[in-house]
Amino acid sequence: MKLRDMMFLVIGGLLVISGMVLNSLLSGNADAQEIQKEIKQEEILKQLDDYKNSQQEGIQDRWFRRQDRR
Numbered sequence: 001m002k003l004r005d006m007m008f009l010v011i012g013g014l015l016v017i018s019g020m021v022l023n024s025l026l027s028g029n030a031d032a033q034e035i036q037k038e039i040k041q042e043e044i045l046k047q048l049d050d051y052k053n054s055q056q057e058g059i060q061d062r063w064f065r066r067q068d069r070r
Helices: 003-027 031-069
Strands: none
Touching: none
């Protein structure tokens, strides 16, 4: 290889490495996805609790209706 080709190879490698380093420094971690997962999990748990409460209220209503019939 000629000296000129080696210099271009080294310069290209340095550009790639510096681009990777700058990208990691500027963009940081992708915490937004983790936060979104936590929010979804909280919403799902809240909906599940609401469903369980509505089911429990329905069972109690039916039991009281049966008691009224007797």
